[in-house]
Amino acid sequence: MNLNIKDTFTTENPADSNVENTRRQVEGAVFSYVKPKKTSAPKLLHVSAEMAEELNISSKETKSDFFKDIVTGNRIYPNTTPYAMCYGGHQFGNWAGQLGDGRAINLFEIEHNNKNWKVQLKGAGETPYSRTADGLAVLRSSIREYLCAEAMFHLNVPTTRSLSLSLSGDAVLRDVLYNGNPAYEKGAIVARVAPSFLRFGNFEIFTARKDIKNLKSLVNYTIKHHFAHLGKPSKETYINFFKEVSERTLKMIIDWQRVGFVHGVMNTDNMSILGLTIDYGPYGWLEGFDFGWTPNTTDRQHKRYRYGNQPNIGLWNLYQLANTLYPIIEEVAPLNNILEQYKIDFEKQSFTMMKEKLGLIISDEDDVKLIQELEENLQLVETDMTIFFRLLSNFSSKETAFNLIKNAFYNLENISDDVKNRWNNWFKKYDDRLKIERISSEERKEKMDLVNPKYVLRNYMSQMAIDEAEKGNYSLIDELFKLLKKPYSEQPENEKWFAKRPEWARNKVGCSMLSCSS
Ligand code: AMP
Ligand code: MG
Numbered sequence: 001m002n003l004n005i006k007d008t009f010t011t012e013n014p015a016d017s018n019v020e021n022t023r024r025q026v027e028g029a030v031f032s033y034v035k036p037k038k039t040s041a042p043k044l045l046h047v048s049a050e051m052a053e054e055l056n057i058s059s060k061e062t063k064s065d066f067f068k069d070i071v072t073g074n075r076i077y078p079n080t081t082p083y084a085m086c087y088g089g090h091q092f093g094n095w096a097g098q099l100g101d102g103r104a105i106n107l108f109e110i111e112h113n114n115k116n117w118k119v120q121l122k123g124a125g126e127t128p129y130s131r132t133a134d135g136l137a138v139l140r141s142s143i144r145e146y147l148c149a150e151a152m153f154h155l156n157v158p159t160t161r162s163l164s165l166s167l168s169g170d171a172v173l174r175d176v177l178y179n180g181n182p183a184y185e186k187g188a189i190v191a192r193v194a195p196s197f198l199r200f201g202n203f204e205i206f207t208a209r210k211d212i213k214n215l216k217s218l219v220n221y222t223i224k225h226h227f228a229h230l231g232k233p234s235k236e237t238y239i240n241f242f243k244e245v246s247e248r249t250l251k252m253i254i255d256w257q258r259v260g261f262v263h264g265v266m267n268t269d270n271m272s273i274l275g276l277t278i279d280y281g282p283y284g285w286l287e288g289f290d291f292g293w294t295p296n297t298t299d300r301q302h303k304r305y306r307y308g309n310q311p312n313i314g315l316w317n318l319y320q321l322a323n324t325l326y327p328i329i330e331e332v333a334p335l336n337n338i339l340e341q342y343k344i345d346f347e348k349q350s351f352t353m354m355k356e357k358l359g360l361i362i363s364d365e366d367d368v369k370l371i372q373e374l375e376e377n378l379q380l381v382e383t384d385m386t387i388f389f390r391l392l393s394n395f396s397s398k399e400t401a402f403n404l405i406k407n408a409f410y411n412l413e414n415i416s417d418d419v420k421n422r423w424n425n426w427f428k429k430y431d432d433r434l435k436i437e438r439i440s441s442e443e444r445k446e447k448m449d450l451v452n453p454k455y456v457l458r459n460y461m462s463q464m465a466i467d468e469a470e471k472g473n474y475s476l477i478d479e480l481f482k483l484l485k486k487p488y489s490e491q492p493e494n495e496k497w498f499a500k501r502p503e504w505a506r507n508k509v510g511c512s513m514l515s516c517s518s
Pocket of ligand 2: 269270279
């Protein structure tokens with residue numbers, strides 16, 4: 001395996017001079033050198049052949065012991081220097097100080113096809129940033145991250161990617177429900193890949209420490225490598241940098257809203273500076289459409305990170321980033337304008353996105369109302385978001401509409417006449433509205449099916465793959481991986497996955513409720 005290594009992060013940013021792997025506050029540095037921990041019986045469970053190819057690693061090479069050793073941290077690729085990054089963050093609205101890569105270790109950068117990729121292991125042992133934890137990851141959360149990142153990629157949502165999923169062979173102690181019942185679980189390691197793993201928090205930590213010199217140098221590095229089109233560093237470039245981060249963040253969140261993805265922990269340390277979905281923890285997929293839903297049990301009380309609040313939290317996080325960048329911009333107005341623009345753009349883009357989901361192309365003054373009424377209807381009784389929108393592209397007449405979407409209701413028998421009437425009223429309006437469109441219903445269906453996925457990684461599906469994997473059967477991981485490569489396509493052989501959450505999963509841990517334990 002001959003990789004085209006091109007490390008820029010470690011060669012262009014200041015390193016922690018302390019090379020001991022002890023937990024500490026790291027100041028004046030962007031990262032610390034640290035080696036992954038050797039594991040007792042590494043076993044490769046799955047590889048994303050597509051991602052490997054992006055890195056110029058052939059299928060044959062991914063089957064070698066050498067590859068397995070690299071992606072489980074048991075061997076260090078020649079002439080590379082693994083490291084963990086220093087970052088801070090606002091968690092649940094409060095400044096939490098230094099956090100950092102507590103269980104992520106970056107291996108190296110690979111350049112291929114004019115793209116530069118950072119390869120990182122999650123769960124490969126402790127780092128100076130591990131605080132009170134062990135730096136390890138368990139199989140269940142690793143399966144969830146591995147599958148979901150690739151699923152999001154194929155849904156056209158900006159995201160970090162997955163390269164491989166492995167067992168470490170070591171046992172890891174976790175208290176899943178945080179109720180004083182820790183148990184041993186299988187340890188696992190995900191190798192994940194992105195052009196950059198920098199987060200808002202990597203910048204915040206410097207401003208919090210009044211280390212403006214290092215803030216500026218990290219911003220300059222980021223612009224040089226990831227926003228080169230913005231030009232040479234200057235105040236104006238920094239403003240444009242913030243503007244682009246704001247735009248990318250919004251675009252990512254609009255995509256989340258479109259597919260019904262709830263991140264679950266939108267802390268500023270989980271916000272990528274490139275606007276990628278990052279850190280798949282207690283995330284979830286909407287089943288019943290519900291703006292108030294959050295999968296994260298830690299967030300159950302305040303529901304800060306609920307589905308309907310994700311756009312606001314994106315803005316809140318951007319305020320933190322604006323404060324962070326202020327010392328190198330020293331002007332409030334341009335930052336404020338960008339934040340104001342986020343709100344305007346959100347309204348616009350969210351409206352456009354909903355119109356697309358409905359197959360509406362031309363403008364009509366009643367569209368806002370039509371969408372509002374739809375969102376109200378979707379929340380009258382538990383109505384599956386994915387199934388509803390997918391079925392909607394088959395709409396042909398208001399008379400048969402209710403029948404068409406029947407399958408989206410979780411409790412069809414108990415739907416009142418009032419609810420039925422409201423749906424029938426809405427479909428009457430939708431029908432009238434479609435009549436003023438100028439495309440055929442076939443064309444509309446084609447367009448709608450490109451934005452309304454048929455298959456998403458429902459929480460129970462991951463859980464089934466996890467339950468099987470715990471028993472040593474990994475085939476469902478591969479089945480779901482393949483299914484989710486074509487989320488917008490009809491896959492008749494996979495129709496069983498175009499289904500509502502089964503009742504057994506309603507209140508099962510890991511299905512509708514997830515803790516941060518991972
Ligand atoms: P997360 O909630 O996974 O985004 O993590 C928040 C912070 O806790 C980050 O600094 C993580 O690196 C760190 N962290 C989470 N789990 C562990 C672990 N098992 N060992 C060490 N650090 C961890
Ligand atoms: Mg995180």
